[in-house]
């Protein structure tokens with residue numbers, strides 16, 4: 001039991017804070033906390049909650065725009081820092097920050113200027129449902145297979161295998 005908890009905590013610490021991926025395979029890689037190859041709904045919610053708490057610097061239970069954008073900018077700087085061309089680096093920074101502002105507006109569903117945990121979880125839940133094609137409250141290889149079949153049938157969706 002102790003070991004299982006340590007494994008989960010380690011997995012959470014290693015979680016990238018990036019928005020949940022549009023590929024179901026990547027989604028599982030990123031969100032599978034206990035390493036069993038599946039992401040259960042409760043497991044996903046726990047991961048989102050930890051992510052939320054980490055971003056909520058002043059611990060008031062709300063993500064302000066400054067908290068949300070500040071966290072994103074920190075990670076973004078690391079990524080674009082690898083780009084050699086300073087002009088391109090600047091462009092990429094500005095473009096990504098504009099997108100992050102748009103995302104903040106979408107996450108803040110009631111438009112009160114901050115993201116509550118409920119708002120953060122609601123967006124995550126919509127993403128989870130897109131990956132969970134057979135709606136059994138878990139994302140696993142069955143869902144990836146279903147996505148592959150759809151792709152073979154020529155259907156292109158928002159979420160890829």
Ligand SMILES: [Ca+2]
Nearest residue numbers: 056060062063
């Ligand atoms: Ca806060």
Ligand SMILES: [Ca+2]
Nearest residue numbers: 108112114115
């Ligand atoms: Ca809000």
Ligand SMILES: [Ca+2]
Nearest residue numbers: 132136138139
């Ligand atoms: Ca499923």
